[in-house]
Amino acid sequence: MSGTAKTGPGEADDESDRYRPGYEVVAEQLLGYIAEQNLMPGDRLPTEQGLAQILGATRNVTREAVKVLAAIGRLSVRKGAGIFVAASPGALADDQLAHFxxxxxxxxxxxxxxxxxxxxxxxxxxxxxxxxxxxxxxxxxxxxxxxxxxxxxxxxxxxxxxxxxxxxxxxxxxxxxxxxxxxxxxxxxxxxxxxxxxxxxxxxxxxxxxxxxxxxxxxxxxxxxxxxxxxxxxxxxxxxxxxxxxxxxxxxxNRPTAAAPSTQPASQETSAS
Structure with missing residues (x-):
């Protein structure tokens, strides 16, 4: 997954965002959009193209953001029906965890x-x-x-x-x-x-x-x-x-500003929680 998000509504102006994978920045923005609009589990979102315009991102990067949010259970993509806010872990329509x-x-x-x-x-x-x-x-x-x-x-x-x-x-x-x-x-x-x-x-x-x-x-x-x-x-x-x-x-x-933005995860230490 690659690409960097354009500046758009709800995007943090943190300089470090320049070096984050675009899909990661847009996924964060998309969750913020869901919270701002007070969307709840089962609510339908705009199309990928519509979301791209709202978030000021390319359609390809928006698609990758939707994929990763679907993979972690925050969105539900139904073929032929659209993109929906997925059920929260508590499975309650008014559960504030839907906006975690x-x-x-x-x-x-x-x-x-x-x-x-x-x-x-x-x-x-x-x-x-x-x-x-x-x-x-x-x-x-x-x-x-x-x-x-x-x-x-x-x-x-x-x-x-x-x-x-x-x-x-x-x-x-x-x-x-x-x-x-x-x-x-x-x-x-x-x-x-x-x-x-x-x-x-x-x-x-x-x-x-x-x-x-x-x-x-x-x-x-x-x-x-x-x-x-x-x-x-x-x-x-x-x-x-x-x-x-x-x-x-x-x-x-602290990366040199002249360097090309990295779109791949950096090498990671093995970890646990």
Whole structure:
């Protein structure tokens, strides 16, 4: 995917936008447009050509932006029918999460704060309610995440990382906590795709070792330690995220202005959340 967006309504005038892939800038603008127009799940958007005109972008770059937003579940493209705002993770038509901005630092930090509250409590409940079978499943997923981390296998790590957090949700024996954890992670994955092209900031092995420690606390039936370790796990994710953002902004704003804008993702460190 390539091309840079033209200046248009809603586009940030940050100099660093010159070096971001065009589809990424337009995807951000398009989400802003949806929020500004107060569009809700199921609402129809203008055509690609119409969106291109509204956002001041080329049709090709707009098409790529629509594709990536459809891939992360924010848009629904129906052949012969048009482009629609997709159902929000909560599947509620008036759900404000439909306007979550995955490239907004403010929104991401609020989401991480919410994740800290929800997952710490989920770990605390799991430490008092987990069955031996649930603890075994949790331990197996944690050990698999450590093996994937040591092998620097990001794809496998992502799979078992999701499994690990799901195991804790199951062990908490609360449908709503389990669903909340899944929805938070789904929203954060949108930021990973748009900001880091699927590469979550952080070290795989550090995250995996934290999985092991959380599992040990839950297995020992220590709710306060389990909650504290989960909080530390998410604090680590937030610090790594903020550092990665700073590194990215620094690298973008310090490129020579005469250089041709890059339209490909920069080389990425292996990461986890």
């Amino acid at each position: 901005q995955p490239t907004s630092m403010e929104h991401v930090l609020m989401l991480l704060d919410f994740r800290r509250l929800i997952e710490a409590e989920t770990a605390r409940r799991a430490a008092t309610l987990a069955t031996p079978i649930e603890v075994r499943a949790m331990r197996e997923s944690a050990e698999l995440s450590l093996a994937a981390g040591r092998a620097v296998d990001a794809v496998e790590f992502a799979r078992v990382d999701a499994l690990f957090h799901e195991c804790i949700g199951i062990a908490a024996h609360n449908l709503f906590l389990r669903s909340g954890v899944a929805n938070i992670r789904r929203l954060l994955s949108q930021s990973d795709v748009l900001l880091f092209h699927g590469d979550v900031p952080g070290s795989l092995e550090v995250a995996a070792n934290q999985h092991i420690a959380i599992t040990a606390a839950i297995a020992a039936g220590d709710p306060e330690s389990a909650a504290a370790m989960m909080t530390t796990h998410i604090d680590t994710t937030q610090h790594q995220f903020e550092r990665r953002i700073r590194d990215r902004v620094f690298s973008l704003t």
